[in-house]
Each structure stands twice: as C-alpha cells, then as structure tokens.
Amino acid sequence: MKKIIVFMPAYNAEKTIVSVLERFPKNAIKRVSEILILDNDSRDSTYEKAMEYKKKRKLKKITILKNRKNIGYGGSKKRAFGHAIRKGYDIFVMVHSDGQYPPEKVLDMVGPIEEGKADLVIGSRVNALKGGMKLWKIMGNHALTMLENFVFGLNLHELHSGYKAYNVHALKKIPIDALDNDHIISSQTILLFKMKKFKIKEILIPTYYSKDVTECSFNTSFKYGVEVMRLVISYILYKIRLNFNRRLFA
Numbered sequence: 001m002k003k004i005i006v007f008m009p010a011y012n013a014e015k016t017i018v019s020v021l022e023r024f025p026k027n028a029i030k031r032v033s034e035i036l037i038l039d040n041d042s043r044d045s046t047y048e049k050a051m052e053y054k055k056k057r058k059l060k061k062i063t064i065l066k067n068r069k070n071i072g073y074g075g076s077k078k079r080a081f082g083h084a085i086r087k088g089y090d091i092f093v094m095v096h097s098d099g100q101y102p103p104e105k106v107l108d109m110v111g112p113i114e115e116g117k118a119d120l121v122i123g124s125r126v127n128a129l130k131g132g133m134k135l136w137k138i139m140g141n142h143a144l145t146m147l148e149n150f151v152f153g154l155n156l157h158e159l160h161s162g163y164k165a166y167n168v169h170a171l172k173k174i175p176i177d178a179l180d181n182d183h184i185i186s187s188q189t190i191l192l193f194k195m196k197k198f199k200i201k202e203i204l205i206p207t208y209y210s211k212d213v214t215e216c217s218f219n220t221s222f223k224y225g226v227e228v229m230r231l232v233i234s235y236i237l238y239k240i241r242l243n244f245n246r247r248l249f250a
Contacts, residue, residue, distance in 0.1 A: 002090040010097035039066040074185035093165040101163035119198035123163030131207025178247035184227035
C-alpha cells in the first residue's frame with residue numbers, strides 16, 4: 001500500500017484547526033501514515049490547540065512543527081515537500097487548516113494516484129459563489145485559469161485551488177528549491193508537472209468560505225495575479241529559448 005502524508009499548513013488557525021481535524025473520516029485517519037501540521041509562526045494559539053488535540057486524542061501519527069519565522073505559504077509547502085521526501089512517502093496531500101477545503105475528500109484526492117491514473121490531483125472548486133467566494137475573486141480565478149490553460153497547454157477547471165495531492169516520486173523530479181515562497185508555488189508546480197509530462201487529474205469539490213476562512217485581501221490577490229502573469233511570461237520566454245528563469249526551468 002502507498003504511504004500517505006497529509007500536510008496541514010497553519011497560520012492563525014486557532015478557531016478552526018481542531019474542527020478540521022475532527023472532520024477527517026475515521027477510515028482516512030487509519031489509512032494515512034502521518035498528519036504533518038506546520039505552524040507558520042502564528043500570532044495566536046494555533047500550535048497549542050493542535051498539541052492539545054494530539055494529546056487528547058492520543059494520535060501519535062500527528063506531527064506538529066512550528067517555523068521560527070514566517071517563511072511564506074510556499075516556503076512552508078517546500079519544507080513539507082522535503083519532509084515527505086526524506087521520510088519516503090509515496091503520496092502527499094495538502095489540506096488547509098482553516099476549513100476552506102473538505103478533509104472528507106482526502107481519500108478521493110489520493111485515489112487516482114494510488115491507481116496510477118495521476119501524478120497530481122487538483123481539488124477544483126464548484127459553486128463558488130454559493131459557497132461564499134467573492135465575485136471579483138471568482139472572475140479573477142477564471143481569467144487567470146483561462147490564460148494559463150491557453151499558454152501552458154492545459155484544460156483544467158481551476159489552477160488556483162490549494163487542495164492538491166502529489167505523487168512524491170514525481171515531486172523528486174522537479175526543482176523544489178527553485179519554487180517560490182509565496183502562493184505562486186501552486187501554478188509553478190502544475191506547470192512543471194505538465195512540462196515533465198506527468199499525469200494531472202481534477203476532482204470537483206464544494207467551495208466553502210466562512211468568516212473563519214483565511215481569505216486573501218484584494219491587494220494580496222492582485223499581487224498573486226501579477227505573479228501569475230510573470231510566470232506566464234517566463235514560460236513564453238523559455239519556449240522561444242530566452243530562458244531567464246533557469247533555476248525553475250532547469
């Protein structure tokens with residue numbers, strides 16, 4: 001059987017982290033080898049809440065770490081990638097600690113990788129407006145996804161969901177250290193998997209935004225959009241043999 005690690009990035013998630021852990025199905029808890037919670041230098045009691053839950057439930061398979069300083073969304077993800085590779089896991093699945101993505105779907109996410117049908121599985125959000133996502137954000141996501149699909153030669157419903165499962169053996173073949181420390185890491189990994197001709201699959205998941213979900217501000221989302229445009233331009237330059245990002249497109 002494949003060895004599965006669940007990665008839960010956490011930042012100021014004291015109000016939600018326990019409820020997210022409680023939502024994991026019992027068969028999923030039994031199936032995974034480790035749940036890695038990585039607190040990205042939260043300013044609240046996220047770390048303490050997670051430790052209390054682990055002790056109360058006596059779940060030895062939960063590992064709780066805390067970054068000494070905030071290393072960004074991508075920085076935490078890269079640290080978790082390295083952890084999974086060093087410990088010899090086969091599948092890496094990421095579930096946010098704020099409840100935005102359904103932990104109930106975790107086995108659905110890893111299924112295509114276990115069956116050899118995918119190397120990367122994306123949990124693509126549907127009914128976004130009904131689920132509480134702001135209209136301007138939906139429109140931005142759709143516009144960026146259309147652009148990336150066209151330039152990268154993809155046909156995906158969404159490229160910007162944070163709910164992803166990876167074949168760790170495929171992850172070893174991309175330049176993880178060259179990935180960005182911010183949210184653009186999501187598009188970078190999709191593009192690199194496409195360039196390596198790894199299999200990419202989507203499953204549809206419900207959209208869920210509540211007052212406790214960590215939603216990016218307009219300024220942060222705008223910055224992310226600019227980073228996506230920079231990635232698109234870098235890829236175009238690479239295709240015409242003007243590669244100014246040799247570390248990423250090694």
